[in-house]
Amino acid sequence: QITLKESGPTLVKPTQTLTLTCTFSGFSLSRSGVGVGWIRQPPGKAPEWLALIYWDDDKRYSPSLKSRLTISKDTSKNQVVLTLTNMDPVDTGTYYCVHCIVGAVDWFDPWGQGTLVTVSS
C-alpha cells in the first residue's frame, strides 16, 4: 500500500521560504517508472501542479513558478522536499504530495492527505 504524508509549517510570513517534506512508503523512488510530485490547491479552487521529480533525478517545474521552486529527493529516507521562495498570500492553499506513475502518461495516484499552508503576516 502506497502512502504519502506532507509535513511542514502551517503558517508562513510573506517573503519567507516554504519548505515541505513528503515522507512516503510502499514504493521506492529509485525504481524505474516512478515519480513524486507536488500539487497545491487554493481554497475553493482547482489543483495546480507545481513540480515533479523522477526516479532518475530528472526534475520538472511549473513554468510560472520555476524561479521560486526547488524539488529534491532523499531516496534512503523515502522523502521528497519542496521549497518555494518568496511566499505571498496568493500561495495560500493545501499542498499535496503525490505518487506519480510514469508510463504512456504521467498520472497521480495516490495523493497525500495534504497540508494547509497559510501565508499571512
Add this chain to the structure above:
Amino acid sequence: NFMLTQPHSVSESPGKTVTISCTGSSGSIASNYVQWYQQRPGSAPTAIIYQDNQRPSGVPDRFSGSIDSSSNSASLTISGLKTEDEADYYCQSYDSSNYCVFGGGTKLTVL
C-alpha cells in the same frame, strides 16, 4: 496558455447517468492523454480515469472516460449515480510542452 474548461456544476438524480465535459483551449485534446480526479468534500483528490479511458484498480465500471476530437473535448460519464458520487471532478492533461494542466473543476450534485 493551454486551458481545460469544465462546466462549473452539474446535477442529476440517483440512478441516472451524467456526463462532464472538459474542453481544450487549443491544439488537439487527443494529442495528450486526459485523466480525471474525484475530490469528495474535505478529502484529497483520487484518480478515477487515466490515459483517456483507463480505470485504476478499484474504480467501478460506472465511471468511464472518452475523447471527442470533433469538439476537442474529453468526457467523464458516470452511470447509475449514487449519492456517494457527489464530489468535485477535475480533468487533467498536458500542454504542448508537456506541462501538467488541470481543469477548473465541476461540482456534481446528486439529488
